[in-house]
Amino acid sequence: MRSTISTFCSHARRAARHNMVGVLLLATTVTMSTSAIAADMNWRQFEGTTITWAYDIHPYADALSAELPEFEKLTGIKVTPELYPDDSYWNKLTIQLTTKSPAWDVVGTGIQPAWDLAPSGALEPLGKYLNDPALTDASYDYNDFFPALRSALTWKMEDGQIAAGGDGEVWAIPHAFENIQLFYRKDILEKHGIQVPTTPTEMGAACEKLKAADPQITPLGVRGVRFWASIHTAVASIAKSYGVQDWVMKDGKLDTGLDSPESIAFHKDYVDMIKKCAAPSFANDNWYQVVDGISSGRTAMAIDSNMFGFWNDVKGQPASGKIAFAPPLRAPDAKGPSSNIWIWSLAMNSASEKKGAAWLFIQWATSKKVALAGAVAGKLVNPPRASTWGDETWLNYASQPEFNNFVESFKATQEHAALAFTPRVGFGEAMNAWAVAMQKMVNGDDVEATLHALAEEIRAGL
Amino acid sequence: MTTQVSKVVALRAAPSLQASEATKGEHTERQVDWVSLLVIAPAILILLGFLALFFYGVYQSLTDLRLGRPVVRFVGFANYVALMKTSEFWNSVRVTVVYAVSAVFIEALLGLMIAKLFASGVTLARWLRPLILLPLVLPPMSVALMWTTMMNPQSGILNYLFSLVGIGPFSWISSPATSLISVILIDVWTYTPFFALIIFAGLQGITDDLREAARINGAKAWATFVNIELPLVAPYILIAALFRLIESFNQFDIIFGTTQGGPGNSTSALSVQAYITAFQNLTFGRGAAMMVVNWLIVLIGAMLTVKLWQAVRRRVN
Numbered sequence: 001m002r003s004t005i006s007t008f009c010s011h012a013r014r015a016a017r018h019n020m021v022g023v024l025l026l027a028t029t030v031t032m033s034t035s036a037i038a039a040d041m042n043w044r045q046f047e048g049t050t051i052t053w054a055y056d057i058h059p060y061a062d063a064l065s066a067e068l069p070e071f072e073k074l075t076g077i078k079v080t081p082e083l084y085p086d087d088s089y090w091n092k093l094t095i096q097l098t099t100k101s102p103a104w105d106v107v108g109t110g111i112q113p114a115w116d117l118a119p120s121g122a123l124e125p126l127g128k129y130l131n132d133p134a135l136t137d138a139s140y141d142y143n144d145f146f147p148a149l150r151s152a153l154t155w156k157m158e159d160g161q162i163a164a165g166g167d168g169e170v171w172a173i174p175h176a177f178e179n180i181q182l183f184y185r186k187d188i189l190e191k192h193g194i195q196v197p198t199t200p201t202e203m204g205a206a207c208e209k210l211k212a213a214d215p216q217i218t219p220l221g222v223r224g225v226r227f228w229a230s231i232h233t234a235v236a237s238i239a240k241s242y243g244v245q246d247w248v249m250k251d252g253k254l255d256t257g258l259d260s261p262e263s264i265a266f267h268k269d270y271v272d273m274i275k276k277c278a279a280p281s282f283a284n285d286n287w288y289q290v291v292d293g294i295s296s297g298r299t300a301m302a303i304d305s306n307m308f309g310f311w312n313d314v315k316g317q318p319a320s321g322k323i324a325f326a327p328p329l330r331a332p333d334a335k336g337p338s339s340n341i342w343i344w345s346l347a348m349n350s351a352s353e354k355k356g357a358a359w360l361f362i363q364w365a366t367s368k369k370v371a372l373a374g375a376v377a378g379k380l381v382n383p384p385r386a387s388t389w390g391d392e393t394w395l396n397y398a399s400q401p402e403f404n405n406f407v408e409s410f411k412a413t414q415e416h417a418a419l420a421f422t423p424r425v426g427f428g429e430a431m432n433a434w435a436v437a438m439q440k441m442v443n444g445d446d447v448e449a450t451l452h453a454l455a456e457e458i459r460a461g462l
Numbered sequence: 463m464t465t466q467v468s469k470v471v472a473l474r475a476a477p478s479l480q481a482s483e484a485t486k487g488e489h490t491e492r493q494v495d496w497v498s499l500l501v502i503a504p505a506i507l508i509l510l511g512f513l514a515l516f517f518y519g520v521y522q523s524l525t526d527l528r529l530g531r532p533v534v535r536f537v538g539f540a541n542y543v544a545l546m547k548t549s550e551f552w553n554s555v556r557v558t559v560v561y562a563v564s565a566v567f568i569e570a571l572l573g574l575m576i577a578k579l580f581a582s583g584v585t586l587a588r589w590l591r592p593l594i595l596l597p598l599v600l601p602p603m604s605v606a607l608m609w610t611t612m613m614n615p616q617s618g619i620l621n622y623l624f625s626l627v628g629i630g631p632f633s634w635i636s637s638p639a640t641s642l643i644s645v646i647l648i649d650v651w652t653y654t655p656f657f658a659l660i661i662f663a664g665l666q667g668i669t670d671d672l673r674e675a676a677r678i679n680g681a682k683a684w685a686t687f688v689n690i691e692l693p694l695v696a697p698y699i700l701i702a703a704l705f706r707l708i709e710s711f712n713q714f715d716i717i718f719g720t721t722q723g724g725p726g727n728s729t730s731a732l733s734v735q736a737y738i739t740a741f742q743n744l745t746f747g748r749g750a751a752m753m754v755v756n757w758l759i760v761l762i763g764a765m766l767t768v769k770l771w772q773a774v775r776r777r778v779n
Contacts, residue, residue: 087722090742091741091742094529094741094742094744095741098529098530098744116530116744117530119530119531119532120529120530120531120532122530160531218616225722225724226721226722226723226724226725227722227742279615279616280615280616280631280633280636280637281614281615281616281636282636283635283636283637283721283724283725283726284610284614284635284636284720284721284724298616298617428742428743428744429742429743429744429745432738432742432743436724436726436727439724439725439726440725440726440727442725443637443638443725443726445726457548460544461743461745
């Protein structure tokens, strides 16, 4: 018996030793394999390179600029930022990229300007970088970006035009996105007993009440510059709720929808509202003036990217805690508001001579870590990744008292938020014409006649 | 006798001397002055380069070139025909001509007044002389941005200053009714010193004896100015006007930096609209056509001014 037990124990000990070795061998193999996979993405593979990153002067640029030393430490790649005011940036972006200049490696773009750049092959397709494990870290997780944002930046070209449908090449990576809301100085509205308006007509009445109470105040800040930048925020969002479409199919052919009955109805209400509410400098106001106005208290309300309200609520800002949020204005008979979305994205110049380094920068700048850091710094808002919106750090930060009802309003608006434009090459030409027509109508030209003239101009461009 | 013979020999020798001198002259005429050609060669090359670029631009205006689209087709005068059918184009022509002519006229008038002040030698003039150059040395786009801020109807300093004396507020660049005159005023502020300096140089060239002679004959200061100084300085005014007219017809920075051609189309000069058409709307062929039309306007304006200058010079001489 004893010999049987001791023999068994001896065998058991031998077996255990063998098994232990085997387990250890297996564990070591697994560890080495895992390290090998992690080691495929070498962040320093383009060490010593210098790239140029071009962007708008914008809080999103500030958020990224603050983190640049960390990127340089991680990769050994030096990044030279080139930041321009909004109007200048879009013109310069078009010229730099369409003339195939390699000066800029990484550029900031929006969806709509990217459509116009598409036929020239100015943007580098990013699919091959995303799918290359030697260039994209396993933790990057492209699918973490909201599906609507990914879809908006993915398209294919057919016969020089953007083809409908969600498949195709990835042309840019979301950096941050904006939905359009009404944000207001709650202190000013409370002081004068003004209810938050929900329609252009209500807004007109509120503006008249505000002006009567305080002639020095500008009731509403909206963009009015002679450029598409003034169309894609308040105008596109509110117009959508009236049923306005930029392009429609008529008798099997593409046509503009800007002279439709819905468009005429919208423009009559909107132009009347602008005349009662907007600053005298409306025709020269871009988002800088809108933000400056609401931050300083010279403007009581604004319809623009919700990000601007959030940014000015951040502790330490002059208007901290004073800006609250509401969905954008809607048509009187609309079931709910509509909001356009604007996605600031990072794209690669196809003429860049440092594409590898450029991709590492884009990847890092849109990574989970940098997205979260930018969001809780109060600058990279709204974060484009689902993981950020599930992160307690961000949610706790955004729910602080100074941001008032930002989170609730974002969620309420985001339910109705979608790209208000038809993906199409020629966006800039048509929308610039719309901005000019808007200025004419605000200055007294007949709404219907101006819209018909606008539609003819756009048709001639087709 | 020997002297006479020598003279005859010399006379008889003269034809052959003349012949050899003539031959030498022919040889001289046939020789090319390579040194002079070498010296002016760079200028000729640059001129040819400019001309080549100009003709390339004209060619582009005859195509349907779109920035970023690789296929380009020759379409003849289609761009021009399309432009002339639109009221926007004719509005741009009107704005261009009104802007240039108004700005140059006001600058000439103010420049003459300032030049007279400088010539008077008063203390104020001595202080003003170095300051007058300041607007000229500023980059035009900086001037535009500065004036945009100053002309803000709500928070701009101009309306504030006017409010102190009970005037305004004015819309300045924010209303189509006042935007064109506002950008003209910015142009006047920037370029009047150019006129003042050139006219002042002209006034300095008038000798005092002419004025003295007029004074002795009983002419008052105004009569001296109108009948003596003004005619003598007129060629200078017209030379300055020629340069300014060419620049004003092509004015881009001030208008684009302030209004971008708006509000509506109230300041949509050809140069601004051409830029927007080519670089924002990406229809480069159409934009090039606008610039060719702009060039024609500049050419006609410049030729007329030169003719006037020549006539005035002849009269003065």
